[in-house]
Amino acid sequence: MASQEIHNNENENENGNVVNLAEKGNKESLQEAISTGSLLLLGLLGLGVAIVYLDFILIPLIFSRFLIYIFQPMINLFVGKKPWPLCKLKLCFPRWLAVIIVFLLICGIVFLFSFVIVISVRDVVNDKDLYIQRMDALYNSTIDYAASLGYEKTELEGLLPEIDLGAIALSIFNSLLNLLPNMFLILLFTLYMLLDYNEKQNKTELRRNVDIQIRSYIVIHSAISALTGVLTAIIFLLLGVNLALIYGLLAFLLNFIPNIGSLLAVAIPMPFVILDPGSTFTIILLAFLLPITIQCIIGNVIEPKILGDSMEMPPITVLVALMFWGYFWGILGAILSVPLTTTIRLYLQSYDHPAPQILAGMLVGDFSFLDASRKKDDIPPNEENTK
Numbered sequence: 434m435a436s437q438e439i440h441n442n443e444n445e446n447e448n449g450n451v452v453n454l455a456e457k458g459n460k461e462s463l464q465e466a467i468s469t470g471s472l473l474l475l476g477l478l479g480l481g482v483a484i485v486y487l488d489f490i491l492i493p494l495i496f497s498r499f500l501i502y503i504f505q506p507m508i509n510l511f512v513g514k515k516p517w518p519l520c521k522l523k524l525c526f527p528r529w530l531a532v533i534i535v536f537l538l539i540c541g542i543v544f545l546f547s548f549v550i551v552i553s554v555r556d557v558v559n560d561k562d563l564y565i566q567r568m569d570a571l572y573n574s575t576i577d578y579a580a581s582l583g584y585e586k587t588e589l590e591g592l593l594p595e596i597d598l599g600a601i602a603l604s605i606f607n608s609l610l611n612l613l614p615n616m617f618l619i620l621l622f623t624l625y626m627l628l629d630y631n632e633k634q635n636k637t638e639l640r641r642n643v644d645i646q647i648r649s650y651i652v653i654h655s656a657i658s659a660l661t662g663v664l665t666a667i668i669f670l671l672l673g674v675n676l677a678l679i680y681g682l683l684a685f686l687l688n689f690i691p692n693i694g695s696l697l698a699v700a701i702p703m704p705f706v707i708l709d710p711g712s713t714f715t716i717i718l719l720a721f722l723l724p725i726t727i728q729c730i731i732g733n734v735i736e737p738k739i740l741g742d743s744m745e746m747p748p749i750t751v752l753v754a755l756m757f758w759g760y761f762w763g764i765l766g767a768i769l770s771v772p773l774t775t776t777i778r779l780y781l782q783s784y785d786h787p788a789p790q791i792l793a794g795m796l797v798g799d800f801s802f803l804d805a806s807r808k809k810d811d812i813p814p815n816e817e818n819t820k
Contacts, residue, residue, distance in 0.1 A: 484761050492765050493615050497622035499772060502648040503655060504535050504623075505630060511535070532627045539623060543616065546682060553679035557705075560675070567708045615765075639783045646779070647772050657736050658688035661727060665698070668723045672716050675709055676702070684724070689768040690759075691751045695728040746775065750796055 483491065509515045511531035513523045526534070557564070666681025674680075680702045687694040687701075699721065706712055706720045746754075754774040758766035774796060781793035 488762055489615075490618075492762055493618035493622055495769060495773065496765060497619050497626055499647070499651055499769065500539070500619070500623050501626050501630065502644075502651045504539065504627070506652075507535050507538075508532060508627065508630075529628070532624070536620075536624050536627065540620065543620070549678045549682055553676050556675065563710045564705075564708045567710050571707070639779065643776055643779050646775060650772055650775070653739055654689065654736075657731060657739070658685045661685065661688050661698075661731050664727050665724050668727070669702070669720065672720055673711060674702075674706055674716065674720060675711075676705060680724075684728075686768070690764070691755055691771055692748070693755070694767075695732050699725045699728060746771065746778075746797060750774065 506515075508528070508531045510517055511524050511526045511534060512528055513525040516523045662681045662683075662685030665684035666677050669677035669680050683701060684698040687698040690697070702724075703717075703721060706717055712720075751771060751774075754770040755767055758770040758773060760766075762769070778793045778796040781789040781796070784790065
């Protein structure tokens with residue numbers, strides 16, 4: 434009996450130790466979960482504060498970084514690391530000279546865009562009387578047609594808004610002037626980044642992966658947007674429409690905005706085309722159908738074939754990213770929405786912890802972590818390692 438009691442006491446002690454260890458393990462897991470959640474909330478709070486209050490420095494800095502992806506390969510051509518594609522010629526310029534040449538090219542492009550915008554706005558302001566006459570004619574014809582259908586003129590005149598084209602043009606011009614400080618910072622940051630760029634620096638696998646995806650997206654999308662802008666400008670020039678160059682520039686810039694950019698590139702020129710004194714019904718119809726045909730062919734056929742799924746982002750994620758970055762950072766945020774979100778996703782995936790990997794999965798539309806019925810065999814290897 435004594436030996437049996439001793440044996441029972443030993444079993445009770447062992448069971449008590451197991452329970453204590455289990456409780457200790459649960460307590461440590463709970464503390465780790467609370468710590469991780471707190472750090473995640475603090476990180477998100479800090480990111481939100483930076484996005485809202487440091488936009489004056491973050492926007493030029495990030496935009497400059499993305500410009501490096503476009504122009505750094507050009508420096509490689511000047512310093513002789515790679516031959517020029519067409520003539521297979523190898524140049525051997527010093528790096529500082531190559532940076533100056535590329536920087537002057539960037540300044541030339543910015544000056545060209547600015548020149549086109551200023552000239553176009555000036556033409557609208559100078560020809561505002563012609564546009565007003567055309568608008569009055571369309572306004573009166575609309576009122577007369579509606580009156581012939583039995584509507585009261587006084588009611589219709591109250592419904593139709595009064596539009597001041599000169600004020601609109603000046604407002605656009607003032608908005609563009611407000612972008613000059615950001616443009617100066619972008620050029621300054623780009624110059625220093627080009628000078629400090631070191632290709633011999635050892636990069637991690639994550640850094641190489643980010644560089645490859647973002648560079649391929651930006652370079653290819655820039656080429657596609659340039660093609661869209663050139664074709665759009667040619668169409669409006671052939672139709673004899675005023676402001677043809679500004680419409681091509683708008684198509685180039687707006688094509689960087691996913692989903693709605695191509696629609697805006699077609700919709701924004703239409704009021705000015707309609708109000709153009711030289712526009713006929715045929716010109717107005719062609720000015721709508723031809724650009725939208727180009728946008729459909731390039732956006733639905735050429736671009737998906739070239740880019741494929743390199744960004745690995747579903748349409749709903751692209752739309753949410755567009756709304757988020759566009760709300761805080763305006764049009765520049767909308768342009769940067771896709772590469773910014775992709776960069777954040779890649780960095781989140783690199784952390785060996787479930788929380789950031791779950792967030793990374795959510796960015797690509799993967800909500801499988803909510804499915805508690807999944808078996809262990811169904812979990813991907815990279816997700817299983819984090820558990």
